[in-house]
Amino acid sequence: MDFTFTEDQLLFQESVRDFLVNEVTAERIRARWDSESGRDQALWQQLAELGLTGMTVPEECGGLGLSSVDFILLAQECGYVALPEPLLENVLVAVPTLIDIADAGLNAQWLPKIAAGEARVAVGVDANPFVEDADAADLLLLQYGEELHAVPTTETSLTRNPSVDPSRRLFRVDWQPSSVSCVASGESAAGLIEMMVNRGALAAAAQALGLAQRMIDLAVAYTSERQQFGQPIGSFQAVKHHMADIAVRLDYARAPVYRAAWSVAHGLDTASRDVSHAKLVACEAADLAAQHTIQVHGAMGYTWEVDLHIFMKKAWALNSAWGDAGLHKQRVGDAIFGDARSIGAGGTFP
Amino acid sequence: MELNFTSEQQAFRQQVRQWLAAHVPAEPLASFDTAAGFQQHRDWEATLNKGRWGMVTWPEDLGGRGCDLIEWLIFEEEYWRAGAPLRVNQNGIFLLGPTLMEYGTDAQKAEILPKMATGEEVWAQGWSEPGAGSDMAAIRSRADLSEDGSHYVINGQKTWSTRAVWADQCFGMFRTDPESKRHRGLTFILVPLNLEGITVRPIPQLDGLPGFAEIFFDNVKVPVERRLGGEGEGWQVAMATAGFERGLMLRSPARFQETARRLVQLYRDNRESADRDPAIRDRVLRAYMDAESYCLTTYQTASRLMAGGKIGAESSTNKIFWSELDRNMHATAMSILGARAELLPHAPDAEGVGTWLDGWLFSQSGPIYAGTNEIQRNIIAERMLGMPRV
Numbered sequence: 259m260d261f262t263f264t265e266d267q268l269l270f271q272e273s274v275r276d277f278l279v280n281e282v283t284a285e286r287i288r289a290r291w292d293s294e295s296g297r298d299q300a301l302w303q304q305l306a307e308l309g310l311t312g313m314t315v316p317e318e319c320g321g322l323g324l325s326s327v328d329f330i331l332l333a334q335e336c337g338y339v340a341l342p343e344p345l346l347e348n349v350l351v352a353v354p355t356l357i358d359i360a361d362a363g364l365n366a367q368w369l370p371k372i373a374a375g376e377a378r379v380a381v382g383v384d385a386n387p388f389v390e391d392a393d394a395a396d397l398l399l400l401q402y403g404e405e406l407h408a409v410p411t412t413e414t415s416l417t418r419n420p421s422v423d424p425s426r427r428l429f430r431v432d433w434q435p436s437s438v439s440c441v442a443s444g445e446s447a448a449g450l451i452e453m454m455v456n457r458g459a460l461a462a463a464a465q466a467l468g469l470a471q472r473m474i475d476l477a478v479a480y481t482s483e484r485q486q487f488g489q490p491i492g493s494f495q496a497v498k499h500h501m502a503d504i505a506v507r508l509d510y511a512r513a514p515v516y517r518a519a520w521s522v523a524h525g526l527d528t529a530s531r532d533v534s535h536a537k538l539v540a541c542e543a544a545d546l547a548a549q550h551t552i553q554v555h556g557a558m559g560y561t562w563e564v565d566l567h568i569f570m571k572k573a574w575a576l577n578s579a580w581g582d583a584g585l586h587k588q589r590v591g592d593a594i595f596g597d598a599r600s601i602g603a604g605g606t607f608p
Numbered sequence: 609m610e611l612n613f614t615s616e617q618q619a620f621r622q623q624v625r626q627w628l629a630a631h632v633p634a635e636p637l638a639s640f641d642t643a644a645g646f647q648q649h650r651d652w653e654a655t656l657n658k659g660r661w662g663m664v665t666w667p668e669d670l671g672g673r674g675c676d677l678i679e680w681l682i683f684e685e686e687y688w689r690a691g692a693p694l695r696v697n698q699n700g701i702f703l704l705g706p707t708l709m710e711y712g713t714d715a716q717k718a719e720i721l722p723k724m725a726t727g728e729e730v731w732a733q734g735w736s737e738p739g740a741g742s743d744m745a746a747i748r749s750r751a752d753l754s755e756d757g758s759h760y761v762i763n764g765q766k767t768w769s770t771r772a773v774w775a776d777q778c779f780g781m782f783r784t785d786p787e788s789k790r791h792r793g794l795t796f797i798l799v800p801l802n803l804e805g806i807t808v809r810p811i812p813q814l815d816g817l818p819g820f821a822e823i824f825f826d827n828v829k830v831p832v833e834r835r836l837g838g839e840g841e842g843w844q845v846a847m848a849t850a851g852f853e854r855g856l857m858l859r860s861p862a863r864f865q866e867t868a869r870r871l872v873q874l875y876r877d878n879r880e881s882a883d884r885d886p887a888i889r890d891r892v893l894r895a896y897m898d899a900e901s902y903c904l905t906t907y908q909t910a911s912r913l914m915a916g917g918k919i920g921a922e923s924s925t926n927k928i929f930w931s932e933l934d935r936n937m938h939a940t941a942m943s944i945l946g947a948r949a950e951l952l953p954h955a956p957d958a959e960g961v962g963t964w965l966d967g968w969l970f971s972q973s974g975p976i977y978a979g980t981n982e983i984q985r986n987i988i989a990e991r992m993l994g995m996p997r998v
């Protein structure tokens with residue numbers, strides 16, 4: 259039993275954080291919003307050069323062969339900068355799903371290209387119906403009832419659905435399933451789809467942790483500067499307690515996310531319960547952070563100009579992406595109210 | 609990261625489980641806020657000590673097992689699962705004991721620890737005074753060093769001292785430098801409660817039982833050897849007592865996980881009436897998740913400490929998290945019990961109400977004791993987040 263990350267994992271987190279904080283600035287995100295394509299190809303190349311796009315791709319396909327535990331701290335850092343590129347959808351969702359599908363042809367065709375940053379895969383399931391960055395993907399992994407399909411993007415028709423978060427490029431995908439595109443059906447598809455939801459929700463949860471931390475940092479900086487009644491507003495106790503409330507929820511949302519990463523990486527049969535728990539508490543922490551940090555910014559927080567909304571809006575969007583609270587509460591409820599899995603003291607680690 | 613127990617840890621769990629199965633009293637003991645219950649709990653401490661299960665984290669030569677924090681968490685899980693009695697000497701074992709090991713002289717350790725271990729001496733805490741609650745640095749009770757330097761003469765009053773009605777000893781802080789202000793000039797002193805000049809006056813708590821006491825000191829002579837740490841260094845010693853590992857020990861996750869488990873069971877047993885209020889299912893889910901989050905986070909912290917990490921202001925988020933969780937869980941149970949919730953356990957129609965009402969009453973105190981949650985929020989904002997002080 260050791261609930262710590264390795265020295266290597268922590269160092270990697272630090273270097274990725276430094277990179278992201280320097281490169282993925284609010285100005286760059288805003289420039290992307292205003293650009294024609296709505297994306298930042300140069301950034302994707304940088305991510306690929308750092309080896310990030312290939313982290314979960316097996317070594318024989320040109321990747322690093324790492325697990326969701328290795329990547330979870332990086333996912334958190336992606337949230338901290340509100341990374342607009344679909345790195346997590348590729349690394350934490352699409353690649354592991356391809357590996358799980360275990361179609362040699364599919365894997366040989368796509369995994370090396372993903373690792374090299376030359377191809378992207380996007381994912382659409384009923385629990386997450388709007389496909390993020392589908393227009394930039396070469397291949398789509400799509401749920402069709404009780405089947406899973408792999409469809410080249412060129413064979414689909416995409417309709418953009420603008421989101422409150424301008425960084426999120428969401429699409430409705432219209433397409434025709436065929437026996438050629440079907441990669442799994444029946445029970446095996448159901449299992450794959452459940453794991454896709456788990457992986458997507460895990461990525462969302464990790465990002466929510468980073469987003470909450472970023473909103474705290476922005477609000478602490480702002481309330482230390484801004485003066486009213488002759489003193490920094492951050493010295494008022496009502497403001498302090500708003501911030502402390504976020505810190506409490508965030509402090510206790512981290513370990514559930516890391517545990518969920520472990521459960522997913524090891525294919526535990528508690529993975530769905532653990533991911534749903536993590537998604538719920540992490541998104542609630544981020545949601546509370548949004549609520550309290552806009553409040554302590556006053557009218558400044560209600561503007562387009564101040565950067566807070568970049569993070570706040572992503573947090574709102576993630577609340578219901580990859581399964582809304584209803585879905586995740588249902589899954590936790592099924593685990594603890596349905597079968598009599600042993601909960602209580604001593605029941606946390608199987 | 610390795611979230612499985614080693615085979616040694618599993619074997620340790622089995623060992624604890626077997627011993628507890630053979631020794632935990634079949635009938636729950638009476639409340640330790642009654643004279644009879646206090647004695648029963650004292651006897652239980654002796655039983656634990658005989659099996660060497662009283663202070664598992666203490667070193668072996670002091671009757672402990674030298675357990676690390678993970679083993680301690682396993683022990684606690686088994687302890688709460690088994691429904692074993694509350695620890696009447698928790699102030700001694702979990703708070704003063706470790707502080708003595710750090711700051712005490714050899715003579716103090718030899719005199720105090722063995723009797724603490726057997727339950728022969730039960731300890732109360734004496735921090736709060738009528739004028740010093742949240743503002744502990746406002747302590748006014750005085751301890752004046754005698755001219756020959758052999759003893760202190762204590763005058764003043766402590767209050768809200770838990771279990772002091774039947775306790776044998778009390779540790780706390782006294783002002784040794786009458787000119788001093790605030791945190792300076794305070795000294796940590798260990799006071800036998802049977803000394804001449806001490807009057808202990810019981811204060812009934814919310815449940816009507818005398819769980820608190822006021823302690824009055826009227827020219828009480830305490831040998832200087834009963835000082836822990838240096839004169840005027842009381843604040844540092846006291847902060848060590850309140851430190852996180854100790855805080856962690858006082859409120860281990862197992863306690864709340866067992867409450868969450870009982871709550872899930874209560875909900876399952878009363879589904880039909882409970883589901884008329886759609887919020888209840890959500891509150892039960894939340895209880896499970898928060899208790900689980902508390903456990904996971906504690907394992908994470910324990911792992912980090914074992915790897916040489918240091919504890920920071922998270923002891924403040926910890927205090928808020930468990931105390932609010934505990935209150936929420938009991939509030940939910942009260943909602944599920946509906947009209948029966950208010951019935952005392954011995955009421956003729958109280959079938960199925962269990963101990964929820966008692967727990968509900970006690971859960972009101974969590975956000976108050978051990979530093980109120982408002983004070984903890986101040987600490988989080990200022991020390992953890994770095995927000996400006998006034």
Ligand SMILES: Cc1cc2nc3c(=O)[nH]c(=O)nc-3n(C[C@H](O)[C@H](O)[C@H](O)COP(=O)(O)OP(=O)(O)OC[C@H]3O[C@@H](n4cnc5c(N)ncnc54)[C@H](O)[C@@H]3O)c2cc1C
Pocket residue numbers: 732733734735736737740741742743767768769770771973976977978979980981982983986
């Ligand atoms: C069950 C229980 C057991 C206890 N056991 C012991 C014991 O064994 N030994 C012992 O010495 N003491 C004990 N105490 C006392 C406990 O330590 C105090 O109750 C606590 O420190 C608060 O002090 P107070 O009661 O004087 O409240 P006050 O300090 O008067 O506070 C009242 C209210 O004002 C708020 N407040 C005060 N200052 C601030 C501030 N700066 N900012 C914001 N809000 C503020 C508080 O948060 C609280 O809500 C116990 C208390 C309880 C409830």
